[in-house]
Amino acid sequence: MNGLSLGELCCLFCCPPCPARIAAKLAFLPPEPTYAFVPDDSGQRFSLHLSERAEWQYTQRELDCIEVFMTRTNRGNRIACMFVRCSPSARYTLLFSHGNAVDLGQMSSFYIGLGTRINCNVFSFDYSGYGVSTGKPSEKNLYADIDAAWHSLRTRYGISPEHIILYGQSIGTVPTIDLASRYECGAVILHSPLMSGMRVAFPDTKRTWCFDAFPSIDKISKVTSPVLVIHGTEDEVIDFSHGLAIYERCPRAVEPPVVEGAGHNDVELYGQYLERLKQFVSTELTQP
Template structure:
């Protein structure tokens, strides 16, 4: 199963949006970065800051920080392979509003230096980039925004479950972890999940056509601190946000972990 899953994960890594659905430009006077989605700048109904972050792999990622003035917790979101900031912008701003959290989301370099063949050394190099990318986003949360480890919830979607879970193993005071349609093996999540001692919520669709429902169920069984999972009946890989129970269950989870005293 591990080899098959590795091949599946490698295939996933080849398909980010191309061309990107967004672009970034700098204000000629202030130098402040602005995000445009398919040529149009979104209305600034929320407080969003766009930035470029260097990684320890010598790359540069684009990130956005959604500020919620009443939030006590911050969600660091590691998105799936077929997404970018243009596609995720409104999901990020809606989650920030409805969950009452700050949110950091960034462009992870899944396809950096990848050729369109299933070659695990190439795939492994790409995954190491994603680890560096999420570390850069986490460093920004601490250094620029003064966020504490114990006030951060990591969120990993699909292939993004790898970077989120990897970072979670290094943050013993993390508030919580969310795994959304996660991959069991290939990313070695099966080995890492027992190392996380904080509350874990697993979300998976029963009709997921890309990452079988069994991946989410097995990861949940391996969690040390299990939170009630969300198994979305008839949910597929890329549509779970459209089900009403998705947001309701997330709200319940965030409210619960917010009451847990920091370590």
């Protein structure tokens, strides 16, 4: 039945909350914060201060192009937000939901490098319990966090939905797909996506159980924006089959780059990753 062992089936039916809790525990690993928001004299504006563990790769000039602030979610948490101005001619802004075990400080150099190379500005946020964001990580908070980020990007910067590209990486694909299933945007990029928590914990799972965590596979068919899926064939954390299944369910999926030999944490190091993103943003999205 569904390819599960007897022991796994017993676990499901005897204590159904356990798999979701296990998946959530595996998914949320917030690091010690690598940055701080330092308020000015008014207490209304903040500057970004990075620790050595953030491994900042640029100069003060680039750091001055990063604006940071806090916003409140509908679940009462205050989350850290970051707007990185990478290009004055950028047509699109990435709303970037990062992966696990990192925070905004560690991602800041990557955002500058990526945005500069594909001519996009980058807006990102830390999930509840990550970085200087308050609260605790949870599935419900993930959805509330990205909602707050989306509305901040729309209202604070006046960016219209058709100029926003939702970018999710690993666990970040969960809130990205949820938001994209409810709001139309310029495009969606899914970097190493997962079908659901149960399907990661129990690879032979063929259906979505009522207590499953992160059921992205059931939401992706509601995404009406163009979707680019990126996944490494040797992903040791989220199997390549997850990306393939997500791609096959997308109503408007574009041809994905199959990153041969890439694992879970090194897809960005492969040349085809950047080239495919450039083509997608500069050519495919601008075509009528």
